[in-house]
Amino acid sequence: MTKKTTKAIALPRSRRYVGEAVLRAEDQELLRGRGGFLPDLAAPNAAEICIVRSTEPHAIVRAIRKERALANPGVIAILTANDLDLVEDVLPCVDMIPGTLDARHRVIARERVRYVGQAVALVVAANRYLAEDAAALVEIEYESLPPVTDHMAAKNPGAPLLYPELGTNIVYQVKQTDGDPDFAARDGDLVIRKRYEFHRQTAVPLETRGVTAKLIDNGERLHVESCTQLPQVLRAVLASAFGISLEKVRVTAPRLGGGFGCKEMVYPEEILVPAAARKLQRPVRWLEDRREHFASATHAREETVDAEAVVARDGAFIGLRLTGWSNIGAAFGFVGNTPITAMGAMVRGPYRVPNLDAVMSSVVTNKTPLNVLRGAGGPQAALVMERLLDEAARSLGMDRAEIRRRNLIQPNELPLDRGATGFANAHHIIYDEGDYPRCLEAGLNLAEYENCESDRKAAAARGRLRGLGISMYVEITAVGPYETARIALQPDGTILLFSSIMPVGQGSETTQRQLVAEELGIAMEQVAIRQGDTDEVPDAVGTFASRGAAAGGAAGRMVGRELVKKILSSFAEIPDCDPSKLRWEEGGVVILGPPREFIPLQEIPARLASLRGDLEPGTIEAKHRIEIPRPSYSYATHIAVIEIDPETGELKIPRYIVAHDCGKIVNPLLVEGQIVGGVVQGIGEVLREHVVYDTSGNLQTRALMDYVLPGASDAPADFKLWHMETPSSFNPFGIRGVGEGGSIGAHAAMANAVADALRDYDVAVDGSGPFTPTWIMEALSRPPRVSVSEKI
Amino acid sequence: MTPLDSTPQKAARDDPNESQTSLRVTVNGKQLRTLVPDRLLLSDFLREDLGLTALKVACGEGACGACTIVIDGEAARSCTLLAVQTEGAEILTLEGLNAPEGLDHVQRLFQQHHALQCGYCTPGWLMTVYSMIKRSIHPDSAEVSEYLSGHLCRCTGYRNIWAAVRRALGAANDQSVSGRE
Numbered sequence: 001m002t003k004k005t006t007k008a009i010a011l012p013r014s015r016r017y018v019g020e021a022v023l024r025a026e027d028q029e030l031l032r033g034r035g036g037f038l039p040d041l042a043a044p045n046a047a048e049i050c051i052v053r054s055t056e057p058h059a060i061v062r063a064i065r066k067e068r069a070l071a072n073p074g075v076i077a078i079l080t081a082n083d084l085d086l087v088e089d090v091l092p093c094v095d096m097i098p099g100t101l102d103a104r105h106r107v108i109a110r111e112r113v114r115y116v117g118q119a120v121a122l123v124v125a126a127n128r129y130l131a132e133d134a135a136a137l138v139e140i141e142y143e144s145l146p147p148v149t150d151h152m153a154a155k156n157p158g159a160p161l162l163y164p165e166l167g168t169n170i171v172y173q174v175k176q177t178d179g180d181p182d183f184a185a186r187d188g189d190l191v192i193r194k195r196y197e198f199h200r201q202t203a204v205p206l207e208t209r210g211v212t213a214k215l216i217d218n219g220e221r222l223h224v225e226s227c228t229q230l231p232q233v234l235r236a237v238l239a240s241a242f243g244i245s246l247e248k249v250r251v252t253a254p255r256l257g258g259g260f261g262c263k264e265m266v267y268p269e270e271i272l273v274p275a276a277a278r279k280l281q282r283p284v285r286w287l288e289d290r291r292e293h294f295a296s297a298t299h300a301r302e303e304t305v306d307a308e309a310v311v312a313r314d315g316a317f318i319g320l321r322l323t324g325w326s327n328i329g330a331a332f333g334f335v336g337n338t339p340i341t342a343m344g345a346m347v348r349g350p351y352r353v354p355n356l357d358a359v360m361s362s363v364v365t366n367k368t369p370l371n372v373l374r375g376a377g378g379p380q381a382a383l384v385m386e387r388l389l390d391e392a393a394r395s396l397g398m399d400r401a402e403i404r405r406r407n408l409i410q411p412n413e414l415p416l417d418r419g420a421t422g423f424a425n426a427h428h429i430i431y432d433e434g435d436y437p438r439c440l441e442a443g444l445n446l447a448e449y450e451n452c453e454s455d456r457k458a459a460a461a462r463g464r465l466r467g468l469g470i471s472m473y474v475e476i477t478a479v480g481p482y483e484t485a486r487i488a489l490q491p492d493g494t495i496l497l498f499s500s501i502m503p504v505g506q507g508s509e510t511t512q513r514q515l516v517a518e519e520l521g522i523a524m525e526q527v528a529i530r531q532g533d534t535d536e537v538p539d540a541v542g543t544f545a546s547r548g549a550a551a552g553g554a555a556g557r558m559v560g561r562e563l564v565k566k567i568l569s570s571f572a573e574i575p576d577c578d579p580s581k582l583r584w585e586e587g588g589v590v591i592l593g594p595p596r597e598f599i600p601l602q603e604i605p606a607r608l609a610s611l612r613g614d615l616e617p618g619t620i621e622a623k624h625r626i627e628i629p630r631p632s633y634s635y636a637t638h639i640a641v642i643e644i645d646p647e648t649g650e651l652k653i654p655r656y657i658v659a660h661d662c663g664k665i666v667n668p669l670l671v672e673g674q675i676v677g678g679v680v681q682g683i684g685e686v687l688r689e690h691v692v693y694d695t696s697g698n699l700q701t702r703a704l705m706d707y708v709l710p711g712a713s714d715a716p717a718d719f720k721l722w723h724m725e726t727p728s729s730f731n732p733f734g735i736r737g738v739g740e741g742g743s744i745g746a747h748a749a750m751a752n753a754v755a756d757a758l759r760d761y762d763v764a765v766d767g768s769g770p771f772t773p774t775w776i777m778e779a780l781s782r783p784p785r786v787s788v789s790e791k792i
Numbered sequence: 793m794t795p796l797d798s799t800p801q802k803a804a805r806d807d808p809n810e811s812q813t814s815l816r817v818t819v820n821g822k823q824l825r826t827l828v829p830d831r832l833l834l835s836d837f838l839r840e841d842l843g844l845t846a847l848k849v850a851c852g853e854g855a856c857g858a859c860t861i862v863i864d865g866e867a868a869r870s871c872t873l874l875a876v877q878t879e880g881a882e883i884l885t886l887e888g889l890n891a892p893e894g895l896d897h898v899q900r901l902f903q904q905h906h907a908l909q910c911g912y913c914t915p916g917w918l919m920t921v922y923s924m925i926k927r928s929i930h931p932d933s934a935e936v937s938e939y940l941s942g943h944l945c946r947c948t949g950y951r952n953i954w955a956a957v958r959r960a961l962g963a964a965n966d967q968s969v970s971g972r973e
Contacts, residue, residue, distance in 0.1 A: 033846020
């Protein structure tokens with residue numbers, strides 16, 4: 001078929017990348033300090049924006065006076081709600097269900113402010129220093145309204161209303177049932193009733209937020225760059241906010257310096273900054289500082305759950321009855337109802353518990369809006385179940401491992417329908433394959449569980465209170481409904497993957513390239529990747545819910561498969577070429593002979609051009625959209641071993657064990673990084689991190705000196721991991737997500753470990769703490785404990 | 793030693809009444825003489841005026857270490873210093889440490905141990921490790937913990953950072969290996 005003879009080269013052994021600990025290519029730039037984060041990018045001629053934020057938790061805005069500020073040097077404009085021509089000024093919330101009241105977040109305060117930190121005005125000036133100077137001179141006249149910060153007070157009739165037109169502060173409610181929701185205790189059953197409290201936390205990515213906006217293409221289009229996990233969603237919101245077509249908006253998102261869910265949001269500033277660019281017809285930039293971040297980036301986790309567990313004498317959990325209220329702050333986050341929904345949906349984890357009766361509500365208060373944070377409600381759900389298991393074991397005189405064994409779902413029961421989730425996308429929860437009992441035993445073995453009582457005695461001899469806490473969870477990962485990817489074989493014979501997944505630190509630049517290289521049988525070095533540009537990938541779901549490798553990676557690998565089809569059909573279209581003799585093997589096209597011929601990928605464009613008589617090699621492109629009807633479910637066992645110094649309340653973690661199954665592992669190095677990072681984040685959340693408001697709604701924790709993150713010396717001294725790898729049949733490549741589980745397991749394992757260490761004291765570990773040294777010292781001052789469970 | 797042009801700083805251009813001071817400083821081996829606004833933060837001077845964006849500003853109050861640079865041989869926070877406070881000093885940023893291309897020994901150890909995820913805090917860690925090596929800190933000394941406690945990382949959980957730093961200080965590879973079924 002060709003005059004030019006191509007020597008049939010020896011085929012290279014097919015490259016295998018999936019499952020290999022491939023080092024990250026992106027580290028080359030990051031380690032040289034060239035990460036290209038948003039604040040690092042040049043913003044030529046951009047004016048700087050400082051946002052004037054509400055200092056009142058709840059007030060009517062009577063007047064905004066700009067005159068003094070406008071007279072300050074370098075001030076370009078001061079913009080308030082009335083100056084911005086927004087067609088749509090509400091921000092999206094995607095987890096509203098029928099009956100949900102409209103408490104969507106407004107882009108900018110008009111007549112009323114509902115939390116400290118809410119945007120009220122924008123100061124645009126020549127630089128940030130001058131913008132801050134002027135912002136201090138903007139005078140806002142407030143008429144204070146009574147604030148309500150406690151959701152348990154806000155839900156009651158007579159509480160001050162955030163939205164008087166709604167008539168209530170309870171804005172979302174979901175009922176979740178499975179089995180017989182009217183289950184009741186029989187004679188001899190143990191009934192445990194507890195109220196669990198979860199404190200307010202926040203994600204604190206080390207990179208704060210930022211937005212730049214400018215007009216491009218002769219002023220015809222708007223280009224917004226933002227630190228977002230959702231560039232495609234933001235694009236759609238911008239188009240409706242300004243009443244322009246999608247094509248008129250380009251959103252790009254550079255690498256993120258951490259997201260953890262707080263950038264899974266469309267924020268007011270992402271509309272306000274572009275609105276200023278449009279109004280002033282000039283480039284503008286806003287870089288959030290850490291004080292702003294604490295007040296205006298979403299918070300997380302705060303909720304209260306009343307639980308009633310009915311447990312048979314043999315330790316089998318018969319049913320759970322739960323009523324939960326989430327303190328969602330002043331308005332909906334993008335997925336602000338998801339965490340409380342996850343309580344009813346996921347509380348039973350790997351345990352059978354056949355009957356469920358749950359009602360979960362969201363309550364608005366005068367606090368910063370709440371949204372997801374790593375684990376998205378999973379940490380709270382696992383903590384409730386795991387504390388109940390330990391309480392039941394203690395009341396029944398059973399071993400803590402034994403009561404778990406008795407309740408675990410067996411492998412032959414899977415897949416298992418766990419009933420309606422209540423999630424807005426209305427999926428039933430259907431667990432995929434797994435072996436929960438083996439996962440528990442693997443954790444217990446690594447932890448040398450049989451020695452825990454003798455270790456405790458030995459620690460006591462050293463003057464330390466030692467405790468061990470077990471937790472297990474099942475986590476929804478890789479949620480749909482779909483994901484997309486695009487790929488191009490470029491004229492120079494290299495592959496360019498346009499991925500829908502954002503690089504947030506999880507290593508997606510490497511894992512996506514691993515999957516494509518594996519699919520095509522080529523070297524990873526032949527695959528380049530681009531992410532976060534809506535001009536390149538206009539339609540995508542986004543980066544959250546541990547879906548990067550499983551959903552985005554599956555789309556990436558499938559689009560590689562599509563590309564192979566396109567390449568083969570390009571050859572098949574050549575007149576002399578017999579389609580039945582074409583194959584894709586080992587990174588190139590094979591033309592079965594005789595003579596057999598191999599055309600490696602990098603030579604394909606040139607070869608096709610010469611065969612077709614084209615002047616130049618061309619590009620071959622493919623697109624793919626993968627439907628994801630069912631999420632897949634990861635699971636794990638966490639075991640925390642802690643020691644408390646009763647003299648100081650200091651808590652150390654000599655050992656931490658994770659046995660987990662995230663299905664097919666793409667890159668074990670990165671999987672371990674996700675788990676360890678998630679565990680330490682979870683540990684920080686239950687030991688220390690706490691967003692504190694005073695009773696009148698003023699935010700007290702506004703800096704990293706107040707909100708203390710875990711540091712290098714807080715990491716567990718000895719960290720052991722055990723990987724199980726059961727492929728999920730719900731995912732085309734058997735992958736489940738792994739980005740969030742570390743945090744989910746850590747809350748419950750730590751709470752159980754604290755309770756175990758303090759089991760001789762009358763202290764209730766009924767929630768997330770935080771278990772600070774002060775909390776511990778207070779607990780140690782209590783008298784010996786009395787039983788809190790009742791028996792019928 | 794290439795003296796750079798003396799250009800008025802951005803803030804001063806925008807506000808002629810901004811109080812300014814003459815500054816003479818050496819940055820990554822280059823001597824500079826310039827006028828800076830009195831209130832200009834060192835981190836802003838380096839990032840915005842000199843384009844040295846490896847250092848990051850993550851907390852603005854010296855709590856996280858992401859803005860760490862080396863001033864006269866000592867690791868220091870650039871977000872809580874004014875540019876004018878560095879008169880006569882020698883400043884080293886990650887850009888000044890980088891090899892012409894690729895990764896140096898310490899950077900390679902960070903890559904091999906997966907001691908970075910989002911990479912935002914990483915330049916700060918590297919500057920501290922650089923000053924630890926200069927001071928010949930022993931990998932088993934208690935000082936290691938003191939140095940590392942000056943930095944926050946939200947992604948890694950520190951385990952791999954410990955391993956990479958200890959290796960950089962001369963310890964044998966002590967990274968534990970995980971089990972698999």
